[in-house]
Amino acid sequence: MKKIKTAIIGAAGYTGGELLRILVHHPNCELVYVHSNSQKGKGVTDAHPDLIGDTDLIFTDKVETEGIDAVFLGLPHGEAKGFLETHPFPKETVIIDLSTDFRDESNGFIYGLPEVNKSKIQSAKKIANPGCFATGIQLALAPAIAKGWVKNDVHISGITGSTGAGKKLSETSHFSYRSSNMSVYKLFNHQHLKEIKQTFGQLQNEFDQNLLFVPYRGNFPRGIWITAYFPFSGTNEEAIQVYREFYKDARFTHVSEKDIDMKQAVNTNKCIVHTQVENGQLVVYSAIDNLLKGASGQAVQNFNLAFGLEETSGLNLKSIAF
Known part of the structure; x- marks a missing residue:
């Protein structure tokens, strides 16, 4: 198969680096150029030294x-x-945006959550990649929303690694702040809630329940852990059956009957989900890598779908495990 001529715009940051790490080894991709205003003229390995020996x-x-x-x-x-206005690509070029700019599906973009929009992504030329917290929360709750189980407010907590704040340093991303520390930010008002509600409205007409989301800054570099719960009168066996049916064709989202941990997902494109019924509540845990399934890995998954490739191409990654 002829290789897909590919470019990365903004390749010096964390998500750009993860895209490079995947795409330099992708069997169907030819990286034509990588763009960065801040690093122009420098080798990719100057910004991403772990790629030494992988790219020139x-x-x-x-x-x-x-x-x-x-x-x-x-x-x-x-x-x-603004970038696309000043740099218009031909209409046949597949554009995958990892920012928030088009997640409302404006300007002809399709929201790139494969577990919900796979068929749309397969025929799309413009794909808006979901946010990291948005991915973890949506995959934790989508089967329950689609089933109509959520009739009350949903309580959600999520903790993310420091890489979620991007490569530019801020007070709350410094090691001395993050180490042995935890803090809350954007209480009940995280920017990802808008895209989450958009998807939930697609899964269940007139969905208008509150998503009471408490985001935490974690004292680790990468990974996201979500805990969500809501009133539920069924059994855990029923929940597992519904979740497995919903994700039966999902290549990267897995429902585990055993307790899970975040390291099962870190360094992979997986989302691992676990359900538990306690005190009349269905409690759902999900774990992802914020830079992979929450960003660059999912973007490559969308790339694979848009070009009719095997969905897992370039994404058979191993977790760090311990």
């Missing part, structure tokens, strides 16, 4: 739009729209 690519600040089959946008939130 040099960062460029020039954007070539012709002859590119696919482009990944790893730009800061709010910059993708």
